[in-house]
Amino acid sequence: MRLAELSRQSGVSTATIKYYLREGLLAPGRQVNATTAEYDEEHLRRLRLVRALIQVGKVPVATVKEVLGHVDDDSLGRTIRLGAALWALPQGPEPDEEDPATVTARAEVDRLLARLGWETSREMSTLSPVHRSLVAAVATLKRLGYPCDAEALAPYAELMRRVAQLDLDSMETHASEAEQVETAVSSAVLFEPVLRSLHRLAQEEESARRYGIE
Amino acid sequence: MRLAELSRQSGVSTATIKYYLREGLLAPGRQVNATTAEYDEEHLRRLRLVRALIQVGKVPVATVKEVLGHVDDDSLGRTIRLGAALWALPQGPEPDEEDPATVTARAEVDRLLARLGWETSREMSTLSPVHRSLVAAVATLKRLGYPCDAEALAPYAELMRRVAQLDLDSMETHASEAEQVETAVSSAVLFEPVLRSLHRLAQEEESARRYGIE
Numbered sequence: 001m002r003l004a005e006l007s008r009q010s011g012v013s014t015a016t017i018k019y020y021l022r023e024g025l026l027a028p029g030r031q032v033n034a035t036t037a038e039y040d041e042e043h044l045r046r047l048r049l050v051r052a053l054i055q056v057g058k059v060p061v062a063t064v065k066e067v068l069g070h071v072d073d074d075s076l077g078r079t080i081r082l083g084a085a086l087w088a089l090p091q092g093p094e095p096d097e098e099d100p101a102t103v104t105a106r107a108e109v110d111r112l113l114a115r116l117g118w119e120t121s122r123e124m125s126t127l128s129p130v131h132r133s134l135v136a137a138v139a140t141l142k143r144l145g146y147p148c149d150a151e152a153l154a155p156y157a158e159l160m161r162r163v164a165q166l167d168l169d170s171m172e173t174h175a176s177e178a179e180q181v182e183t184a185v186s187s188a189v190l191f192e193p194v195l196r197s198l199h200r201l202a203q204e205e206e207s208a209r210r211y212g213i214e
Numbered sequence: 215m216r217l218a219e220l221s222r223q224s225g226v227s228t229a230t231i232k233y234y235l236r237e238g239l240l241a242p243g244r245q246v247n248a249t250t251a252e253y254d255e256e257h258l259r260r261l262r263l264v265r266a267l268i269q270v271g272k273v274p275v276a277t278v279k280e281v282l283g284h285v286d287d288d289s290l291g292r293t294i295r296l297g298a299a300l301w302a303l304p305q306g307p308e309p310d311e312e313d314p315a316t317v318t319a320r321a322e323v324d325r326l327l328a329r330l331g332w333e334t335s336r337e338m339s340t341l342s343p344v345h346r347s348l349v350a351a352v353a354t355l356k357r358l359g360y361p362c363d364a365e366a367l368a369p370y371a372e373l374m375r376r377v378a379q380l381d382l383d384s385m386e387t388h389a390s391e392a393e394q395v396e397t398a399v400s401s402a403v404l405f406e407p408v409l410r411s412l413h414r415l416a417q418e419e420e421s422a423r424r425y426g427i428e
Binding site for chain 2: 010011048051052056077078079080082083086092118120121124128130131133134136137138140141143144145146148152153155156157159160161162163164165166167168170184186188190191192193194195196197198199200201202203204205206207208209210211212213
């Protein structure tokens with residue numbers, strides 16, 4: 001398809017597409033003559049992802065570039081490729097290492113992972129920004145005087161494990177590994193608000209069931 | 215306890231406590247003489263909640279006041295009291311009613327709730343800001359060309375239902391209904407980042423288990 005058609009199908013203006021091309025967020029089309037290039041389904045897919053990251057996820061252009069670099073790096077194994085792409089996304093706040101609550105929280109997260117038998121997460125704990133975000137979030141609860149221990153967190157983690165299984169099942173319906181990694185990245189940005197809303201709606205439903213509405 | 219002790223135990227400065235008192239976010243202490251007031255555990259608990267909402271949740275002071283008004287309103291049934299407090303918190307983006315994707319998304323959410331048998335959520339759908347946030351989040355996925363239908367959402371909703379059961383179980387360990395509603399509000403703000411981090415960590419763990427690390 002031509003640029004105009006790519007714009008029509010993606011809902012992204014031609015000016016914005018040209019900007020993405022200049023920034024290297026989108027691969028150049030196949031040049032058919034001096035002024036015309038031809039784009040395909042792969043361009044359309046990539047454009048959707050870039051738009052999701054920039055417009056919805058508010059991810060800075062430089063970060064999008066880094067994320068796409070990992071998405072496209074087929075020299076990596078799938079877990080590392082996925083991890084690298086997801087770790088490059090903006091993460092939650094870093095733990096405050098000056099705060100004693102961080103030390104307690106890190107010990108609690110260690111106990112949790114041991115209890116769950118999540119060996120990979122334990123091994124990667126010093127590298128993973130996701131692990132650091134969890135420590136920071138637990139530390140915040142502890143600092144404000146709310147209890148948050150491994151025993152209380154474990155059943156939540158088990159349910160999130162099942163959510164992650166659904167995520168990967170749906171990712172695996174895509175044919176190529178490149179598409180699978182793209183799906184994982186867009187879900188991390190776009191599906192999070194769906195999950196949060198479902199959680200809150202479920203709280204309302206469960207509350208009505210337990211306590212009635214009067 | 216005196217103001218200085220309340221400050222020490224809560225980690226909130228006396229100046230900030232005085233500000234919260236002036237703004238009516240904290241009930242006045244019991245006056246023991248012209249210059250001294252006595253505070254109790256209830257003040258400490260409320261102070262924790264106010265701090266969680268303002269410092270972590272970045273909730274504006276006027277909104278905190280409104281939320282606390284619902285938390286303290288024991289004329290309401292528990293579901294409504296909980297709902298009113300949670301609905302007063304800042305919500306996700308509103309659906310764009312001009313966008314055809316909103317119409318499709320709303321129909322999909324209706325199908326989902328019917329499928330799940332979540333009757334309360336269906337009945338409250340025109341009132342609930344949580345319902346509107348879900349419609350907006352699904353519409354965003356649809357607009358960007360990602361499939362998101364009732365069949366795909368249902369297993370996620372079922373798992374979130376079990377998460378909500380854990381939430382209410384832990385809420386019910388608190389003695390008074392006032393404390394229970396306070397717990398629900400602080401969890402909505404403080405526990406959300408914990409859940410999101412657990413979800414991402416679970417994705418890493420599950421990915422390593424399925425695809426190995428190499």
